[in-house]
Amino acid sequence: MGFEKTYEEINKKIKDGNxxxxxxxxxxxxxxxxxxxxxxxEIDVVTTATFGPMCSSGAVMNFGHTNPPIRMxxxxxNDVEAYGGLAAVDTYIGASAESESQGYSYGGAHVICDLxxxxxxELKAYSKGTDCxxxxxxxxxxxxxxxxxxxxxxxxxxYQNYAAAxxxxxxxxxxxxxxxxxxxxxxTYSTSGELSPLLNDPTYRTIGMGTKIFLCGAEGxxxxxxxxxxxxxxxDENGIPYSNTGTLALIGDLKEMKSDYxxxxxxxxxxxxxxxxxxxxxxxxxxNMMKAVSIENKDIYTNIIDYxxxxxxxxxxxxxxxxxxxxxxxxxxxxxIKTAPTTSMKxxxxxxxxxxxxxxxxxxxxxxxxxxxxxxxxxxxLEIREANKDEK
Amino acid sequence: xxxxVLLRFPxxxxxxxxxxxxxxxxxxxxxxxxxxxxxxxKGSLLLDLEGxxxxxxxxxxxxxxxxxxxxxxxxxIKVDEDKCVDCGLCTSVCASNALTLSxxxxxxxxxxxxxxxxxxxxxxxxxxxISV
Numbered sequence: 449m450g451f452e453k454t455y456e457e458i459n460k461k462i463k464d465g466n467x468x469x470x471x472x473x474x475x476x477x478x479x480x481x482x483x484x485x486x487x488x489x490e491i492d493v494v495t496t497a498t499f500g501p502m503c504s505s506g507a508v509m510n511f512g513h514t515n516p517p518i519r520m521x522x523x524x525x526n527d528v529e530a531y532g533g534l535a536a537v538d539t540y541i542g543a544s545a546e547s548e549s550q551g552y553s554y555g556g557a558h559v560i561c562d563l564x565x566x567x568x569x570e571l572k573a574y575s576k577g578t579d580c581x582x583x584x585x586x587x588x589x590x591x592x593x594x595x596x597x598x599x600x601x602x603x604x605x606x607y608q609n610y611a612a613a614x615x616x617x618x619x620x621x622x623x624x625x626x627x628x629x630x631x632x633x634x635x636t637y638s639t640s641g642e643l644s645p646l647l648n649d650p651t652y653r654t655i656g657m658g659t660k661i662f663l664c665g666a667e668g669x670x671x672x673x674x675x676x677x678x679x680x681x682x683x684d685e686n687g688i689p690y691s692n693t694g695t696l697a698l699i700g701d702l703k704e705m706k707s708d709y710x711x712x713x714x715x716x717x718x719x720x721x722x723x724x725x726x727x728x729x730x731x732x733x734x735x736n737m738m739k740a741v742s743i744e745n746k747d748i749y750t751n752i753i754d755y756x757x758x759x760x761x762x763x764x765x766x767x768x769x770x771x772x773x774x775x776x777x778x779x780x781x782x783x784x785i786k787t788a789p790t791t792s793m794k795x796x797x798x799x800x801x802x803x804x805x806x807x808x809x810x811x812x813x814x815x816x817x818x819x820x821x822x823x824x825x826x827x828x829x830l831e832i833r834e835a836n837k838d839e840k
Numbered sequence: 841x842x843x844x845v846l847l848r849f850p851x852x853x854x855x856x857x858x859x860x861x862x863x864x865x866x867x868x869x870x871x872x873x874x875x876x877x878x879x880x881x882k883g884s885l886l887l888d889l890e891g892x893x894x895x896x897x898x899x900x901x902x903x904x905x906x907x908x909x910x911x912x913x914x915x916x917i918k919v920d921e922d923k924c925v926d927c928g929l930c931t932s933v934c935a936s937n938a939l940t941l942s943x944x945x946x947x948x949x950x951x952x953x954x955x956x957x958x959x960x961x962x963x964x965x966x967x968x969x970i971s972v
Contacts, residue, residue: 499925501966626929627964634932711925713966721966723925776931776940788932790966792925793946 497799500791504604519581555720608646608694612637617756622717641770650687656817662727668700841958923969
């Protein structure tokens, strides 16, 4: 099994300033030039990254207590509702929550990004009043510095592959994949392809619970498998899935995040989402790991899915490679169709480079997963049924 | 695509059903914004034209043939570089390829000479970086 390296050896090199780090795009040329064996010896860490809209994101925060105190049960931040079912002054604001007054032109994503950029946010909260929490109403203003804790906790980020979107109907449709023009007028797609974290570690050898990552400019962690984690999906001989498969639940301190690596996203006719910047380092433990990170866009395929079909089971127009998607157009049934991404490659690259600098500085070491994700997980849909009378 | 056009025409053609022809022959949706027309007098007409880009092109030819001076006012979009994250989603609706991603570094390029002012990109941009 050739040359091998441990986390300890790689971390020692990082601390000594001797580690060799390249991005998941740069590594492709290194492997082409030197071969897998030589590249494995030479390179210690490969950085991966993505910057795309990820709706399933949000922030946990604690406001601190007023005097007399309130047990907040209805909470609004700049008129966007946050969850009121936690303890007295804890809340969770989801990125896709919409403003009560402005609709989806302002939402949870905007609140999160305004907090990061240091802006003041209006807090309004209501309560029924209890003996221990007598106050019934509060209206005040907060910044991130006024909060005891505020951290992003994103239940589903960094999808391992994602279906491309097309519209075969005769009317334009507005989706979270953008505006899809009628009669297969365009195709939109996401993921950063050969730079994408989970496409570079398809079997979750190094990306697992506890992996230390770059999250929106702060140091963060993989907290859990992401929701809708569907690792038992069909894969090719390299382990690369053909559709939406692995996902990550990510956590990181909002106070340390930078506006450059996170942005609100508004999808016309759909609603609010949020661009999340994620960077994940992959240690080159052996030749198999090097083979995995040297994957190219031409070898990664996804399905082109018809979003005009309003069922959860949408038909596919077949597979397409990321190389073709990124060329700007693909041919489908003899017709040339324009393609466009939802994920920013420019930002993704900036993140991969920034993470490289962090590791080069010696301050960011690699954390071996505390627990690896299963390759057998599957997901189910939601069945609409009558109550099971036997259980009553 | 949608385009604003100012038509200036000589007096002798007030008999020609311009608006009818634009709708019937070129399948254009027209919205009259301002009209200054009197029979057999020089006049002007400010219209919003909406339709397939190729039909708008053909309509331009027709107007010229009729001796009408058609001034297309394309409000040129602006991209706010501080807000733009270079995702590239706007390119998905840009039929004239005025908005493209650089083949070198995937940054967004805007070629204002190619922009036809359809403005479809404005609402498509998720970071609201595009305006007129």
